[in-house]
Amino acid sequence: MIVADPKPFLQVKGYLEDFQKILVVGCGTCTTVCLSGGEAEVQILASGLRIAFGKDGRKKTILEECIQRQCDLEFVEPVLSRVESENIDAVVSLACGVGVNFLADRLGKTPIFPGLDTTFYGANVEQGLWAEMCAGCGSCIIAHTGGICPVARCSKHLLNGPCGGSEKGRCEVDPANIECVWQLIYDRLKRLGRLEDLRHLLPAKDWSTASDGGVRRSTREQLYDI
Amino acid sequence: MPMDKSSPGFLNTIAGDALPTCSAACPVHTDTREYVQRVSMGDYEGALDILLEVNPFPSVCGRICHHPCESHCRRAAIDEAVSLRMIKRFIVENTRQYRIARRKKAVQVSKDKSAAVIGGGPSGLTAAMDLALRGYKVKVYEKDSKLGGMLAHAIPRYRLPPEALAEDIEDILATGIEVHSGCTVGQDISFEQLKKDNDAVLIAVGLAESHSLPIPGTSGKGVFLGVTFLWDVANGLCPELGKRTLVIGGGNVAIDIARAAKRLGPEKVYMACLESRDEMPAWKWEIDEAEEEGIEILNSWGPKEILEKDGAVTGVRFRRCSSVFDAQHRFSPTYDDSETNTVAVDSVILGIGQKANLDFLAGSAVSVNGGRLICDRESMGTSEPGIFACGEVMTGPGSAIQAVSTGHDAAKVVSHYLETGKLLKLPNKKVLDIGELPAVTAANARHFDRVCVELSDPAERIKDFSPIEPVYTEEEALSESRRCLSCATGAHLQFPNHCAGCLTCVRICPFGVAQVRRTAFMPPQQCQTCGLCAAECPAFAIDTLRFPTSAMKTAVEDSVSALDPGRIARPFLISYCCVNGTTSRKYLGEQSAEEIMESGILRVLVPCVGRLSMADLISPFELGADKVAVVSCPEDGCYYPRVESWLDRRIKRTQKYLDQIGVGGENLQLFNMEGSGDESWPRIWEKFRAVNLETAVGNL
Numbered sequence: 001m002i003v004a005d006p007k008p009f010l011q012v013k014g015y016l017e018d019f020q021k022i023l024v025v026g027c028g029t030c031t032t033v034c035l036s037g038g039e040a041e042v043q044i045l046a047s048g049l050r051i052a053f054g055k056d057g058r059k060k061t062i063l064e065e066c067i068q069r070q071c072d073l074e075f076v077e078p079v080l081s082r083v084e085s086e087n088i089d090a091v092v093s094l095a096c097g098v099g100v101n102f103l104a105d106r107l108g109k110t111p112i113f114p115g116l117d118t119t120f121y122g123a124n125v126e127q128g129l130w131a132e133m134c135a136g137c138g139s140c141i142i143a144h145t146g147g148i149c150p151v152a153r154c155s156k157h158l159l160n161g162p163c164g165g166s167e168k169g170r171c172e173v174d175p176a177n178i179e180c181v182w183q184l185i186y187d188r189l190k191r192l193g194r195l196e197d198l199r200h201l202l203p204a205k206d207w208s209t210a211s212d213g214g215v216r217r218s219t220r221e222q223l224y225d226i
Numbered sequence: 227m228p229m230d231k232s233s234p235g236f237l238n239t240i241a242g243d244a245l246p247t248c249s250a251a252c253p254v255h256t257d258t259r260e261y262v263q264r265v266s267m268g269d270y271e272g273a274l275d276i277l278l279e280v281n282p283f284p285s286v287c288g289r290i291c292h293h294p295c296e297s298h299c300r301r302a303a304i305d306e307a308v309s310l311r312m313i314k315r316f317i318v319e320n321t322r323q324y325r326i327a328r329r330k331k332a333v334q335v336s337k338d339k340s341a342a343v344i345g346g347g348p349s350g351l352t353a354a355m356d357l358a359l360r361g362y363k364v365k366v367y368e369k370d371s372k373l374g375g376m377l378a379h380a381i382p383r384y385r386l387p388p389e390a391l392a393e394d395i396e397d398i399l400a401t402g403i404e405v406h407s408g409c410t411v412g413q414d415i416s417f418e419q420l421k422k423d424n425d426a427v428l429i430a431v432g433l434a435e436s437h438s439l440p441i442p443g444t445s446g447k448g449v450f451l452g453v454t455f456l457w458d459v460a461n462g463l464c465p466e467l468g469k470r471t472l473v474i475g476g477g478n479v480a481i482d483i484a485r486a487a488k489r490l491g492p493e494k495v496y497m498a499c500l501e502s503r504d505e506m507p508a509w510k511w512e513i514d515e516a517e518e519e520g521i522e523i524l525n526s527w528g529p530k531e532i533l534e535k536d537g538a539v540t541g542v543r544f545r546r547c548s549s550v551f552d553a554q555h556r557f558s559p560t561y562d563d564s565e566t567n568t569v570a571v572d573s574v575i576l577g578i579g580q581k582a583n584l585d586f587l588a589g590s591a592v593s594v595n596g597g598r599l600i601c602d603r604e605s606m607g608t609s610e611p612g613i614f615a616c617g618e619v620m621t622g623p624g625s626a627i628q629a630v631s632t633g634h635d636a637a638k639v640v641s642h643y644l645e646t647g648k649l650l651k652l653p654n655k656k657v658l659d660i661g662e663l664p665a666v667t668a669a670n671a672r673h674f675d676r677v678c679v680e681l682s683d684p685a686e687r688i689k690d691f692s693p694i695e696p697v698y699t700e701e702e703a704l705s706e707s708r709r710c711l712s713c714a715t716g717a718h719l720q721f722p723n724h725c726a727g728c729l730t731c732v733r734i735c736p737f738g739v740a741q742v743r744r745t746a747f748m749p750p751q752q753c754q755t756c757g758l759c760a761a762e763c764p765a766f767a768i769d770t771l772r773f774p775t776s777a778m779k780t781a782v783e784d785s786v787s788a789l790d791p792g793r794i795a796r797p798f799l800i801s802y803c804c805v806n807g808t809t810s811r812k813y814l815g816e817q818s819a820e821e822i823m824e825s826g827i828l829r830v831l832v833p834c835v836g837r838l839s840m841a842d843l844i845s846p847f848e849l850g851a852d853k854v855a856v857v858s859c860p861e862d863g864c865y866y867p868r869v870e871s872w873l874d875r876r877i878k879r880t881q882k883y884l885d886q887i888g889v890g891g892e893n894l895q896l897f898n899m900e901g902s903g904d905e906s907w908p909r910i911w912e913k914f915r916a917v918n919l920e921t922a923v924g925n926l
Contacts, residue, residue, distance in 0.1 A: 008886070009883065009886040009887055010886060028724060028726055028765060029726060032726040032728060032764050032765050033726050033727075033728040033764070035728070035730070035764045038724075038726065038764035038765045038766075039724060039764070039765045039766040039767070040763065040764045040765065040766050040839065040840070040841060041764065043766070043841040044840055044841055044844060044883070047841060047844045047845055047848050048844065048883060048886070048887040049887075050848055051844070051847050051848050051887050051888070051889060052887040052888050054848075055887075055888045055889075066724070066765075068723070124729075127730075127733045127734075
């Protein structure tokens with residue numbers, strides 16, 4: 001899933017200085033699961049904004065809403081209607097960047113601001129801890145690496161590692177928190193009895209399927225005329 | 227409305243139709259959990275309301291009920307059952323004025339039909355009251371001068387003082403029942419006359435006479451029948467016992483007889499019964515108390531002969547009883563005549579069972595077979611139309627609360643008959659309960675000792691008939707009420723559409739109860755209502771049935787909106803306090819706006835502050851609080867495991883956030899109370915309000 005972290009409160013507050021009627025919109029999917037943008041965080045941010053602006057002597061109207069997903073039209077339509085009908089001056093989105101974009105494309109003249117910093121595609125490896133697992137490069141190579149992605153999990157994105165910065169299974173970039181993914185790949189292939197695979201070097205990657213090839217789209221012929 | 231409930235489904239639960247085991251086990255399905263929870267929040271009057279919903283004899287039951295609720299209490303899987311009878315007694319003894327004030331005026335007779343009830347015991351009075359509440363004219367015929375039946379005459383006053391019984395009876399009589407006491411049907415008024423004067427007759431005469439024994443010597447001087455003996459004792463007639471007295475019987479009545487006899491001065495009191503120790507029908511605690519009083523129990527002996535000399539008892543000869551029951555557990559004693567025993571005594575009291583006196587039915591069309599009234603258990607009808615029966619005369623020997631239950635049923639069938647002229651077949655009462663507490667949940671729960679009271683010293687208590695059991699103090703009652711698990715009122719998915727299946731509830735639940743089956747699911751039979759999952763749910767999709775924090779938030783907003791911000795003593799402190807710390811009602815009651823403004827303190831009582839979410843911790847500042855105190859249990863005193871550490875993390879995160887929003891994290895503090903809340907809360911409030919006055923936020 002997509003992981004996102006809360007922006008510093010004062011940064012968000014700074015976006016909103018010039019607006020009077022503000023809607024904080026949460027997202028009920030990825031950012032709810034990673035505990036940064038669900039109903040609870042909407043209330044916390046909204047309450048914080050009311051208190052902080054109140055302390056500045058500027059009473060603003062801070063409204064709250066949390067929808068199932070901010071990346072689907074049917075779910076965002078009620079938000080768009082509300083913004084229109086209630087004359088909302090600005091929207092803060094607690095979705096990932098996708099949600100913010102999707103709403104921005106549809107909000108007409110009403111500005112929208114991100115309440116989160118979207119970070120990566122990751123997994124919940126421990127309670128309260130998420131780690132990056134996928135880079136969304138568009139041409140998956142992990143069939144050759146024991147199911148472990150060096151593009152996402154190697155600090156240098158090396159396709160044929162490790163580099164000289166791998167020490168005792170840790171990455172020199174942040175040994176305390178980052179494992180050397182090539183050590184992980186080696187250990188995994190060893191367990192699978194496929195260490196020989198490492199003798200076949202991966203060729204240079206075609207990055208055109210990643211964002212380097214331009215903005216990407218994905219279609220389903222059963223629903224969409226290609 | 228009549229007190230009886232047609233279906234036990236009235237109890238508020240999240241487990242479908244299944245009742246908590248305590249309520250399911252109670253013959254009248256008292257909403258045990260609710261009255262205990264009301265006590266725990268200091269609402270003793272509300273708790274009495276719950277008791278009186280289904281039971282007109284709460285004072286009696288608070289003293290002598292055999293408490294099947296406790297026997298089925300799920301807390302026993304953790305440590306010991308909650309002392310429900312003692313909590314009930316505390317309620318009735320601390321709400322006397324309220325009970326008098328809530329007493330309704332006599333119900334107006336609104337129907338042109340009447341019913342006569344023969345017998346003023348718990349069953350007859352319950353039925354009479356229900357019928358009166360339904361608008362019928364009801365007359366109760368009681369052969370004795372006092373109402374209450376066996377409660378008035380057979381239960382010694384050290385267990386049930388007459389004042390306790392009187393409290394219940396006064397309530398019942400207030401409904402407007404016409405009572406003819408000292409009126410023996412068959413002597414003072416004929417059964418035929420009752421039939422003629424009324425549209426229905428209910429026989430509730432109980433089992434008021436003792437069985438005798440078919441052995442030689444039972445007519446000798448010094449031989450007493452148990453019920454007669456107890457009646458004499460209850461009425462101050464003090465039967466003359468010799469120095470050595472023996473009671474034959476092993477049931478609860480025999481225990482009452484033996485203990486009453488002991489108080490009349492014999493040097494030695496024995497009990498002898500057919501049953502082995504484990505088979506004795508008396509409750510274990512009654513047996514223990516009897517033995518503490520020096521009563522010696524002779525098990526597995528069958529009386530063969532009461533020995534006499536010059537017409538006076540000299541002893542009882544026994545033979546060994548080899549077995550009491552046959553393979554189908556029917557009463558069928560066998561004896562070994564080769565083993566005998568003679569106990570030298572000068573008084574013998576027979577406490578082997580009771581029977582009904584049905585002499586008044588002689589010559590009527592109501593069938594009696596072998597001294598037993600013929601009665602259909604489903605319709606409660608006898609062989610004659612319009613004549614019904616309830617209580618022990620129908621069920622055989624039973625408890626007071628069981629008699630009350632059949633009284634409620636009788637009112638239903640009698641009123642149906644009065645309205646339609648037809649019999650009503652009562653449905654078979656198959657009550658679903660929520661089942662035992664799973665062992666894995668019990669293993670994760672913390673242990674808290676049951677609050678026990680000490681009975682009077684046995685050497686002292688046998689000197690007279692003074693009550694031997696003290697009532698709970700308020701502190702004890704509150705403490706014990708908080709041991710209640712409040713089964714099946716825990717967390718539930720209030721907003722299924724909000725749940726993202728994030729697993730936070732699963733990971734945080736200290737009891738291993740929460741699950742995610744696409745969405746969160748907390749099995750109601752297992753949840754212990756700590757509220758942690760609700761507090762940490764990122765979608766606010768979970769709430770608890772008992773004390774939902776959403777309701778708390780609204781209550782706080784309402785309290786604050788009634789205040790004049792300019793008149794609030796600053797700094798204005800909102801203090802979340804764990805309700806489990808209170809030892810009196812001092813801080814449990816609602817605060818007036820004046821009190822809050824004058825003191826600058828608004829108390830918010832929470833059954834475990836661990837259920838406060840981060841939003842709950844911030845919102846008071848939005849409402850105008852300068853400081854927020856969260857006062858939890860004494861260290862390691864929380865009913866729920868690991869709550870303290872989760873709460874501590876939440877508070878620290880909130881403090882950092884408060885720093886960011888300009889409130890100052892130091893204005894939110896977590897405190898552990900020391901000792902009771904009553905003592906330590908004021909100290910905490912005073913100290914916290916005195917710190918950093920100049921940084922107070924104020925005037926939002």
